[in-house]
Amino acid sequence: MGKVSSVSPFSPTSLAKLPPIDGVTFATAEAGIRYKKRTDLLLAVLAEGTTVAGVLTQSKTASAPVLLCRKHLRKGFARALVVNSGNANAFTGKKGREAVDLTVEHAAEAVGCKPYEVFVASTGVIGEPLDAGKFAHLLAGLAERAEPDAFEKAARAIMTTDTYPKLATRKAIIGETEVTINGFCKGAGMIAPDMATMLSFIFTDAALPADVLQDLVSEHVQTTFNCMTVDGDTSTSDTCLLFATGAAAARGQKAITKVGSKKLRDFSNALHDLMRDLAIQVAKDGEGLSKFVTFNVEGAKTWHAARKIALSCANSPILKTAIAGEDPNWGRVVMAVGKSGEAADRDKLTIWFGPYCVARNGERADDYDEKTVAAYMKNREIEIRIAVGVGKESATVWTCDLTHAYVSINADYRS
Missing domain, CATH: 3.60.70.12 (L-amino peptidase D-ALA esterase/amidase)
Structure with a gap:
């Protein structure tokens, strides 16, 4: 797992300087x-x-x-x-x-x-x-x-x-x-x-x-x-x-x-x-995060469907913990797409982790290499792209991973 700090790894070195606004x-x-x-x-x-x-x-x-x-x-x-x-x-x-x-x-x-x-x-x-x-x-x-x-x-x-x-x-x-x-x-x-x-x-x-x-x-x-x-x-x-x-x-x-x-x-x-x-x-300041994650869903019937599929992935604890553990477990993406309730063609489903295609047309990509994708998962910023094969609409959702620190922060929140 990537190192988790009490301060977000994305904490800016300098803050935006906002000019005064009249009134x-x-x-x-x-x-x-x-x-x-x-x-x-x-x-x-x-x-x-x-x-x-x-x-x-x-x-x-x-x-x-x-x-x-x-x-x-x-x-x-x-x-x-x-x-x-x-x-x-x-x-x-x-x-x-x-x-x-x-x-x-x-x-x-x-x-x-x-x-x-x-x-x-x-x-x-x-x-x-x-x-x-x-x-x-x-x-x-x-x-x-x-x-x-x-x-x-x-x-x-x-x-x-x-x-x-x-x-x-x-x-x-x-x-x-x-x-x-x-x-x-x-x-x-x-x-x-x-x-x-x-x-x-x-x-x-x-x-x-x-x-x-x-x-x-x-x-x-x-x-x-x-x-x-x-x-x-x-x-x-x-x-x-x-x-x-x-x-x-x-x-x-x-x-x-x-x-x-x-x-x-x-x-x-x-x-x-x-x-x-x-x-x-x-x-980028999610409680206890170690990684910032972008989900891009394309090929959906509507924008709302694409967003719902992306949120299904972004809110999945089992997928978010895999990302925290730097595990390229694309099967959890398949699960999250399926549970969204939105239309997706299982036999056209294609998934990329960063630039690497891990699944193509409903099965593991022929050129998938575990070590290469695992190395990509060590990055602080992760992009997962999903083509669901039923339309032309797309949506982007931003989230973070789920770490032990998130549990600690919220277990102690009122203490």
């Missing part, structure tokens, strides 16, 4: 919610008129903050975002709702906005009541000292078992006006997004209405965050929010009212690229 400021604090001597509370203050869109977990046991965001998204405007780490405020009943209400009340007063302009997210242990009284009173002070050049501080404040903060930035042109898109997210375990990813927050100075933002984030989440998994477990707290301050209008950006506008194409592509970047960063 966005941050402040963080050590509220002592669960972790000692680390920031665990974030307040983002947004300019008046900021529009917002988002996608939220489809879990039937969604957290109290998710339900609040679902309600407030209907209005389409945002002035504040409050995030805490260490406690998910999920499965907490009436106490959970009261904690959210108290947070919203204090944040609205601190920023000077309507309650529906406040968004809340929480991440951490499920089932433990969150005492918002421990931190709600801090929000006024955070609002006063919020600063624009603090994206890294914000990203660190929302981490749980992450070994590094995930940050990304892109530039785009709308019409003739340059705009900036910045994003950060957290996640390392309980990762199988069913809408977005754990917690992900994206900010832009573009001037875009909420309905256009919603169309964009809903479309791009499908081929980014929803194509990434660590362990097959969908969180109760998955939240992805996209905020647009509109500051670019003062620099000449013309109004955009339709997502299909040609003037929006570059922005849409940049947003997709940023979301894809963040999704891959999460997979």
Whole structure:
């Protein structure tokens, strides 16, 4: 097995430097919610008129903050975002709702906005009541000292078992006006997004209405965050929010009212690229991982079928542990394809590990060489390509291997 470290082997030597965005400021604090001597509370203050869109977990046991965001998204405007780490405020009943209400009340007063302009997210242990009284009173002070050049501080404040903060930035042109898109997210375990990813927050100075933002984030989440998994477990707290301050209008950006506008194409592509970047960063920080794995499925009847087959492979414990053990056991790929429930022609099934064809047309490839493929499995990054032989559609899913360290991290999570 490859060496497993307490820090992801893919931890970057340097983090992306995110430039300030007009109309966005941050402040963080050590509220002592669960972790000692680390920031665990974030307040983002947004300019008046900021529009917002988002996608939220489809879990039937969604957290109290998710339900609040679902309600407030209907209005389409945002002035504040409050995030805490260490406690998910999920499965907490009436106490959970009261904690959210108290947070919203204090944040609205601190920023000077309507309650529906406040968004809340929480991440951490499920089932433990969150005492918002421990931190709600801090929000006024955070609002006063919020600063624009603090994206890294914000990203660190929302981490749980992450070994590094995930940050990304892109530039785009709308019409003739340059705009900036910045994003950060957290996640390392309980990762199988069913809408977005754990917690992900994206900010832009573009001037875009909420309905256009919603169309964009809903479309791009499908081929980014929803194509990434660590362990097959969908969180109760998955939240992805996209905020647009509109500051670019003062620099000449013309109004955009339709997502299909040609003037929006570059922005849409940049947003997709940023979301894809963040999704891959999460997979590269999967709890206890030693390898980053890409599954490419082709020849499926539909994109959704290709994605489902790829996820069947990416979420298979028996396949992921084989990859951790550097065992080129392609029979486990055959198993995962078959159990997906999607159409696949057994007698046309062809599988590659990296550049090496291990199975062709329903049986072991004639030129398959165990030693050669085993040597390939020692790489930190593994690609497995699967042709299922029933159509023309393809999909890509990103994941990581499953090691002893994953078991240790989650066995000790509440200890």
